[in-house]
Amino acid sequence: MKLFYRSVTREIKLCGILGHIGEVNRVDFEEALELMNHRGPDASATYFSPPFSIGHRRLSIIDISDQSNQPMHSADGRFSIVYNGELYNYKGIRDELTSLGHVFHTEGDTEVILSSFIEWKEDCLERFNGMFAFAIFDHHSLQTFLARDRLGIKPLFFNSSDSGFTFSSEPKSLIRSLNRDFKLNIDSVISYLCFRYPVSGASFFEGINSLKPGHWMKLDRHNIKEIRQYWSLKESLNMPKISDPEKAVSLVLENLKNAIDLRMVADVPVGAYLSGGVDSSLITAIMSRMKDSPISTYSIGFPNSGFNEFEYSRMVSEKYNTRHTEIMIGMDDYLEKLQELVYLKDAPLGVPNEVPLYLMSKILKQDITVVLSGEGADEIFGGYGRIFRSAEDSRFLENWKEGNFETDSTLGARLSERYGAEFRSEVQRFLHLYRYTPTHWLEKLFSPDLLEEFNRGESISRFYSSFSEVEDLDPATQYMYVFEKLHLPGLLQRVDTTTMGASVEARVPFVDHKLVELSFRIDKELKLRWNNGPVEKIGADSSEVDDTPKWVLKQASVGLLPTSVINRKKVGFPVPLSKWMDGDFSDIAKKKILSGSMVKHGIIMKSGLEELLSLESTSNQEAMLIWMLYNLEVFLEIYENNISI
Numbered sequence: 309m310k311l312f313y314r315s316v317t318r319e320i321k322l323c324g325i326l327g328h329i330g331e332v333n334r335v336d337f338e339e340a341l342e343l344m345n346h347r348g349p350d351a352s353a354t355y356f357s358p359p360f361s362i363g364h365r366r367l368s369i370i371d372i373s374d375q376s377n378q379p380m381h382s383a384d385g386r387f388s389i390v391y392n393g394e395l396y397n398y399k400g401i402r403d404e405l406t407s408l409g410h411v412f413h414t415e416g417d418t419e420v421i422l423s424s425f426i427e428w429k430e431d432c433l434e435r436f437n438g439m440f441a442f443a444i445f446d447h448h449s450l451q452t453f454l455a456r457d458r459l460g461i462k463p464l465f466f467n468s469s470d471s472g473f474t475f476s477s478e479p480k481s482l483i484r485s486l487n488r489d490f491k492l493n494i495d496s497v498i499s500y501l502c503f504r505y506p507v508s509g510a511s512f513f514e515g516i517n518s519l520k521p522g523h524w525m526k527l528d529r530h531n532i533k534e535i536r537q538y539w540s541l542k543e544s545l546n547m548p549k550i551s552d553p554e555k556a557v558s559l560v561l562e563n564l565k566n567a568i569d570l571r572m573v574a575d576v577p578v579g580a581y582l583s584g585g586v587d588s589s590l591i592t593a594i595m596s597r598m599k600d601s602p603i604s605t606y607s608i609g610f611p612n613s614g615f616n617e618f619e620y621s622r623m624v625s626e627k628y629n630t631r632h633t634e635i636m637i638g639m640d641d642y643l644e645k646l647q648e649l650v651y652l653k654d655a656p657l658g659v660p661n662e663v664p665l666y667l668m669s670k671i672l673k674q675d676i677t678v679v680l681s682g683e684g685a686d687e688i689f690g691g692y693g694r695i696f697r698s699a700e701d702s703r704f705l706e707n708w709k710e711g712n713f714e715t716d717s718t719l720g721a722r723l724s725e726r727y728g729a730e731f732r733s734e735v736q737r738f739l740h741l742y743r744y745t746p747t748h749w750l751e752k753l754f755s756p757d758l759l760e761e762f763n764r765g766e767s768i769s770r771f772y773s774s775f776s777e778v779e780d781l782d783p784a785t786q787y788m789y790v791f792e793k794l795h796l797p798g799l800l801q802r803v804d805t806t807t808m809g810a811s812v813e814a815r816v817p818f819v820d821h822k823l824v825e826l827s828f829r830i831d832k833e834l835k836l837r838w839n840n841g842p843v844e845k846i847g848a849d850s851s852e853v854d855d856t857p858k859w860v861l862k863q864a865s866v867g868l869l870p871t872s873v874i875n876r877k878k879v880g881f882p883v884p885l886s887k888w889m890d891g892d893f894s895d896i897a898k899k900k901i902l903s904g905s906m907v908k909h910g911i912i913m914k915s916g917l918e919e920l921l922s923l924e925s926t927s928n929q930e931a932m933l934i935w936m937l938y939n940l941e942v943f944l945e946i947y948e949n950n951i952s953i
Contacts, residue, residue, distance in 0.1 A: 324364070325362075393440030393441060465517065511655065566822075581605075581607075586874060603628075639891075652666075660881075679813070683816050
């Protein structure tokens, strides 16, 4: 894709990539590439040079010359690259490479990445600022280098076996390329019900994993030779802390403006999701101040009372005179697009708002191709007040454990209910709070053997290993670190799927790695500003109201956003699941779940499922669990010919 900017043709490679090292059927490979048509509807190309087979689908904004086609090859024919993403600082790197003698034949960032690798090998990644997943083949040494951006904005899945190595932007293309079935990954299934995403980095197909964010991989022919982490957030935690409020606010605003500026380089309309929350509203405000003409903004919601945020998004839209579009959807539209999106994602949906985001992306595609989104702010600035507040309560837990509170006291009862008596570490407390499905429902739905296997598996072990990396830090910082490492990749996959499924490029300024590094240097008291109150308020679910999560970001918004937007309670993206469970959706969900594959194959115990589905009324949490089980069955139904249980 090319954008014209300041009289310079700019190529941006938003796409789907596919590659195989080893023997592969050419027809299967080309059909596999076609399955990612939505990622690149404008062009498709393959290159076969055994043992390397690579393919690329391209999304174009402005016509691209043939010279910029992918797969791209070095001038001497030794190296080939397939690449998905965007390198925001490629022009500066290109200038440096030119001074070193490199000659460029295109104006885009693909050739810059290829030349950077030729010049600096894996050290080139330290220079990159962007979102990317790419593979570079060395036809002389028969080695391959793969890399993924620091935060995991762009996906990269792979399968390694004795017969070959395959990688792809999506599991479906990988499966079709290999033309074989895969077994259902039970660890991913339970991880999904617990945490909304498989936190291990695995897919729902055994043997298909993703390269972790901030990592590269080297292959010798089709064998994995080395996997190494090239970026870690932990390094920024060892830098001097920023404790001055004024300085912190100034640096946050400065870095956010820089991140947005980089992501607005385009000569085509650039719009923004505008939910009415602080994160998207602040992006809209800064974008509007950078543009001479009004930007396009989009909000989506449901007609049910309390399930849209139009009141607040209108305030921001009117303040900055944006070309604002409000989209209203109902249950029928939602369920129709849910199945479509599960197929695009190759996984059950993690949160209900993925469907509205997908619908909104399809509608805004009529006017724009690039959209900025506010994902990531909650993770790096402490936006989950209920969970992060709990970390601050740990000092009272020790008193409770030591018997300094009466067991029948209000405080003792609150702490007991919220945290339990058996939690001996921060990771145990975090898992209790972070888990979406309550333990008692997990025990009713899954056999003790399966749960025991899950608790010993990769998903849970990643929590323990992540906490161990920062065990010397305060609990709140530990929680935010784990959120960034384990929760954020799943969130970013949601952004990638909902936008690329509609052939739209999403850019996420809050996930600029320099801004992320800065946020973890800021003293936690400037992100998590807890108001003083009676001890009985400890662990209250009202922390988002009574306290001020993301304090430094909200201070950066003063003067840019209406006060009512800055001070409003965080509500997320509400979807009326509980209301739907009282209507037609209840029958639809129950029928699919009870007759589905999970019960049929004994993965879920029917007795527990019947108890859940027979509840006269469902809480939000129980409605969410039913919705997730419904998603699982939709997924298994779509892949019944490609997955074994």
